[in-house]
Amino acid sequence: MTRQAVSSYKQGLLETAQTLRQQIRAGEFTGSTSGLAPGLIQGNIVILPSDWAQDFLYFCQLNPVSCPLIAVSRPGEPLLPELGDGIDIRSDVPEYNLFIEGELTQTLTDISDLWNDQMVTFVLGCSFSFEEALQRAGLAVRNIDLGRNVSMFETSMPTTPSARFHGNTVVTMRPFSPADAIRAIQVTTRLPKAHGAPVHIGRPDLIGIDDLQAPHFGDSVPVHDDEIPVFWACGVTPQVAIRNAKPPVCITHVPGKMLVTDRLNDELAVL
Structure with missing residues (x-):
């Protein structure tokens, strides 16, 4: 691909992302972003008061697979x-969860009225970013093919706690044939800022999952008899830690409804 072709390709992606964010800001789109703006980084969102931000930053540093940091804002800076x-960040996520003392109290499409000069935004990598890489490698991604959100499960695998944040790891699940599962591992390993390689393969019962058709977040997808479930760490993990830490206020994305950025997935890939 020539330099001009690369520039044209990137410009097309940016126009797609900006159009999508405009629709989100206008309240015209509130759905899952899985499969949208392929090639661009999508981000999980956590917004906390500044006096809780340092401890959450430490939690992310202790759990880089579940919480790969993409960006951190200055206090009070919404851009x-x-x-x-x-x-x-106040309007460009399809839907937000509002937690008060660790309890989910409300789902919103705009948080401008809640914003103040003490809020710090964390953007964490998302597995939706590697779905496009899987497709480029010729792998079918079941949730995209079916037009569904990805299946997400709270596991029995503990995270490493910080002073206040703690809890079990949340994972996403995508089914593959054994051969395709190997290829999926190879593809996602080079994208550590999108959670990287899987954290578990096969046997969901070994990580505390009883029923693959009853995800804790997102939608269920069929797993065929000749397929095995493959599990990646998920950026919903902080929402479990928030539930346990009980900060006075915290705002996150609704699982599966991400911030779509202008950054290319390949910018954060390990070559």
Whole structure:
């Protein structure tokens, strides 16, 4: 691909992302972002008061597979220029969860009325970013093919606690044939900022999952008899830690409804 072709390809992606964010900001799109804006980084969102931010940063550093940091804002700064032109964290996520003292109290499409100069935004990598890489490698991604959100499960695998944040790891699940599972491992290993390689393969009961058709978040997808479930760490893990830590207020994305950025997945890949 020539330099001009690469530039044209990237410009097309940016226009797609910016159009999608405009639709989200206008309240015209509130759905899952899985399969949308392929090739661009999508991010999980955690917004905390500044006096809780340092401990959450430490939690992310202790759990880099579940919580791969992409960006951290200054207190009170709603814009994220390093991730995209004009991104406003108060309005550019399809839906937000509002937690008060660790309890989910409300789902919102705009948090401008809740914003104050003490809020710090964390953007964490998301497995939706590697779905496009899987497809480029010729692998079918079941949740995208069916137009569904990915299946997410709270496991029995503990995270490493910080002073206040703690809890079990949440994973996403995608089924593959054994041969395709090997290829999926190879593809995702080079994308550590999108959770990287799987954390478990096969036997869901070994990580505390009783029923693959009853995900704790997202949608169920069929797993055929000749397939094995493959599990990746998930950026919903912090929402379990938030439930346990009980900060006075915290805002996150609704699982599966991510911030779509202007950054290319390949910018964060390990070659």
